[in-house]
Amino acid sequence: MRVKYELKHICKQSGARYGILTVGDLEIETPIFMPVGTKATVKTLSPSEIEEVSEGLILANTYHLWLTPGMDVINLHNGAKSFMQWDKALLTDSGGFQVFSLSTHRKITEEGVHFTNPRNGDKLFLTPEESIKIQHQIGADIIMSFDECPPVDSKREYMIESIDRTLRWAKRGKDVHNTDQALFGIVQGGTYLDLREYSAKKTIEIDFPGYAIGGLSLGETKKEMDDVIKHLNNILPKDKPRYLMGVGTPEDLINGVIGGVDMFDCVLPTRNARHGQIFTTEGRLIIKNKEFENDLKPLDPNLPSKISKYSRSYVRHLIRENEILGLRILTYQNLLYLKELMRQIREAIKNDRLLDFKEELKKVYNFEV
Amino acid sequence: MRVKYELKHICKQSGARYGILTVGDLEIETPIFMPVGTKATVKTLSPSEIEEVSEGLILANTYHLWLTPGMDVINLHNGAKSFMQWDKALLTDSGGFQVFSLSTHRKITEEGVHFTNPRNGDKLFLTPEESIKIQHQIGADIIMSFDECPPVDSKREYMIESIDRTLRWAKRGKDVHNTDQALFGIVQGGTYLDLREYSAKKTIEIDFPGYAIGGLSLGETKKEMDDVIKHLNNILPKDKPRYLMGVGTPEDLINGVIGGVDMFDCVLPTRNARHGQIFTTEGRLIIKNKEFENDLKPLDPNLPSKISKYSRSYVRHLIRENEILGLRILTYQNLLYLKELMRQIREAIKNDRLLDFKEELKKVYNFEV
Numbered sequence: 001m002r003v004k005y006e007l008k009h010i011c012k013q014s015g016a017r018y019g020i021l022t023v024g025d026l027e028i029e030t031p032i033f034m035p036v037g038t039k040a041t042v043k044t045l046s047p048s049e050i051e052e053v054s055e056g057l058i059l060a061n062t063y064h065l066w067l068t069p070g071m072d073v074i075n076l077h078n079g080a081k082s083f084m085q086w087d088k089a090l091l092t093d094s095g096g097f098q099v100f101s102l103s104t105h106r107k108i109t110e111e112g113v114h115f116t117n118p119r120n121g122d123k124l125f126l127t128p129e130e131s132i133k134i135q136h137q138i139g140a141d142i143i144m145s146f147d148e149c150p151p152v153d154s155k156r157e158y159m160i161e162s163i164d165r166t167l168r169w170a171k172r173g174k175d176v177h178n179t180d181q182a183l184f185g186i187v188q189g190g191t192y193l194d195l196r197e198y199s200a201k202k203t204i205e206i207d208f209p210g211y212a213i214g215g216l217s218l219g220e221t222k223k224e225m226d227d228v229i230k231h232l233n234n235i236l237p238k239d240k241p242r243y244l245m246g247v248g249t250p251e252d253l254i255n256g257v258i259g260g261v262d263m264f265d266c267v268l269p270t271r272n273a274r275h276g277q278i279f280t281t282e283g284r285l286i287i288k289n290k291e292f293e294n295d296l297k298p299l300d301p302n303l304p305s306k307i308s309k310y311s312r313s314y315v316r317h318l319i320r321e322n323e324i325l326g327l328r329i330l331t332y333q334n335l336l337y338l339k340e341l342m343r344q345i346r347e348a349i350k351n352d353r354l355l356d357f358k359e360e361l362k363k364v365y366n367f368e369v
Numbered sequence: 370m371r372v373k374y375e376l377k378h379i380c381k382q383s384g385a386r387y388g389i390l391t392v393g394d395l396e397i398e399t400p401i402f403m404p405v406g407t408k409a410t411v412k413t414l415s416p417s418e419i420e421e422v423s424e425g426l427i428l429a430n431t432y433h434l435w436l437t438p439g440m441d442v443i444n445l446h447n448g449a450k451s452f453m454q455w456d457k458a459l460l461t462d463s464g465g466f467q468v469f470s471l472s473t474h475r476k477i478t479e480e481g482v483h484f485t486n487p488r489n490g491d492k493l494f495l496t497p498e499e500s501i502k503i504q505h506q507i508g509a510d511i512i513m514s515f516d517e518c519p520p521v522d523s524k525r526e527y528m529i530e531s532i533d534r535t536l537r538w539a540k541r542g543k544d545v546h547n548t549d550q551a552l553f554g555i556v557q558g559g560t561y562l563d564l565r566e567y568s569a570k571k572t573i574e575i576d577f578p579g580y581a582i583g584g585l586s587l588g589e590t591k592k593e594m595d596d597v598i599k600h601l602n603n604i605l606p607k608d609k610p611r612y613l614m615g616v617g618t619p620e621d622l623i624n625g626v627i628g629g630v631d632m633f634d635c636v637l638p639t640r641n642a643r644h645g646q647i648f649t650t651e652g653r654l655i656i657k658n659k660e661f662e663n664d665l666k667p668l669d670p671n672l673p674s675k676i677s678k679y680s681r682s683y684v685r686h687l688i689r690e691n692e693i694l695g696l697r698i699l700t701y702q703n704l705l706y707l708k709e710l711m712r713q714i715r716e717a718i719k720n721d722r723l724l725d726f727k728e729e730l731k732k733v734y735n736f737e738v
Contacts, residue, residue: 040686044693069662069686076663077680085678294445309454311446317409317438324413324693
């Protein structure tokens with residue numbers, strides 16, 4: 001098995017977990033945030049830049065790579081890492097989430113999901129076995145079970161039906177999994193705490209080296225998300241990594257960590273950057289705003305890096321003029337900030353003061369709970 | 370004077386010039402191609418990448434920087450170099466060309482040009498004195514006289530009128546020029562060889578440390594362009610640098626060099642890159658083409674660089690998916706190729722074999738003359 005996890009310390013103040021996730025040769029301190037490289041590129045950045053603003057573990061999306069460039073091209077390169085020239089660690093999702101959120105004419109059957117490729121109208125069919133097989137070919141270090149991600153407002157009856165099918169899919173995926181890639185299970189159940197518990201316990205019975213919490217950050221309230229995470233904290237095994245999918249604001253990250261989560265991913269920091277919005281140690285900035293027109297300070301004066309040489313005024317100019325260098329700089333800033341935030345969070349866990357640190361972060365990011 | 374030129378060798382085979390252009394601390398071997406950073410950024414690239422793919426001398430456009438971010442912001446940064454964090458050499462044009470090509474409701478008077486800012490409808494007025502003053506503030510090492518660039522099909526009578534006005538403008542610009550920046554004169558005259566000669570001789574009388582050939586590569590035939598350059602070769606002073614504005618294909622570059630030109634600029638290599646077209650040592654490639662889908666070779670196998678690790682197949686995928694990393698890689702390739710081409714041209718001049726080299730280049734780029 002090329003992935004191992006060791007829980008090293010539990011914060012006495014918050015219950016948050018500090019651990020080491022070993023992926024091949026890479027020892028990654030957790031909790032971490034993982035940048036998303038949907039189409040085998042973390043948008044705007046080169047591999048060496050991704051290395052600078054990550055802990056070396058990033059995501060790629062199975063659905064996107066399967067549809068384009070397609071598995072023939074990926075196989076020709078012996079996998080996505082070589083395709084994108086990324087020699088650190090990679091995680092792929094199962095494609096399930098995108099089948100449900102991006103495709104059209106979707107029909108779920110016991111066997112798998114029929115859907116139409118929105119790019120060209122092709123009829124496609126994805127099964128749990130096929131998802132695992134594709135992920136074998138993409139060759140990430142961590143791969144995910146094929147699951148259904150039902151809408152957060154799904155009726156209880158539908159949610160039960162969906163969880164049971166996802167459990168059968170998880171078992172089928174595991175049955176065909178025969179590589180040293182770490183295959184994680186995914187817990188679903190919307191905001192129904194008892195169904196989350198049911199999904200978690202049954203998924204744990206199948207036995208995976210790590211567990212993801214799916215179906216959150218999709219429209220539920222902050223309290224609902226928090227309740228689910230906290231409820232699962234007592235159910236998920238302590239000695240396995242937990243991965244909260246699709247979460248990436250400073251507020252949600254620290255709350256997830258306090259809820260016992262070790263890994264996070266989200267397109268938000270890279271997407272927001274392309275809309276001119278950045279996270280800094282001084283809070284959120286909308287860099288296009290007039291207030292930065294004459295601001296000679298770096299984007300984030302407390303976070304020195306190779307982009308510190310650019311003034312806010314210059315970056316504002318670039319963004320207003322749709323210059324690509326501006327998008328590069330803002331993407332770099334957002335990921336670097338989240339890397340630094342997670343480092344500070346890990347330090348606070350080790351020092352048993354994560355709740356104190358959360359109070360400090362609340363002042364900067366103006367959140368309540 | 371912070372700019373000096375020394376002619377070192379004339380190719381016995383072709384008459385092309387090899388020289389050293391000293392700009393501040395920088396000794397630049399000529400002929401060179403200068404990448405264009407219109408809005409204080411060479412599109413898609415960071416300053417350190419620009420350094421890798423240039424000889425350290427790049428352009429910025431006075432017209433664009435004057436309109437946005439405007440001189441207040443540029444002055445706040447003490448000039449464009451500090452604004453864009455470029456510590457090598459910079460050249461600015463006068464704004465004249467853009468006033469004629471981009472602005473609306475243009476009215477030329479003896480005093481200067483009235484026009485409307487196409488971005489916001491503001492009425493603006495640019496004079497030779499104002500252009501020089503703006504270029505003082507932008508702070509480039511080499512700056513240009515404010516000229517009119519008449520359409521290539523202008524009638525002879527209009528061309529004479531325009532040349533005479535441009536000469537008066539050149540004189541007025543020189544009269545207010547009081548810094549150590551090198552102010553170059555610009556020769557106009559369309560495709561009328563006698564008018565080109567007239568414009569050149571009168572501009573030389575005013576006396577500048579360098580001379581540009583403007584108004585070419587604007588729709589005239591290759592032969593017409595070549596005739597103008599060759600005609601001016603005998604008129605322009607041997608001991609001053611000659612700069613052919615707006616030229617940047619391999620074919621036009623080598624023909625310009627053979628016509629005695631030392632400096633070139635063009636947006637074409639950066640613009641074409643963003644349209645998926647590249648120059649390589651094997652000729653032009655349209656990287657989106659199906660033929661590259663399974664091509665594992667680097668973009669340019671004969672030009673090793675930090676982008677050689679990416680397969681053509683991967684770059685094709687990035688470009689098809691509008692991924693910014695793809696635009697970065699192609700821009701890098703195009704500028705690196707032109708840098709390498711100019712290095713090879715300089716070597717050929719020094720070895721008195723530029724015509725032989727041109728024959729080799731003709732085979733790669735399929736041009737006739």
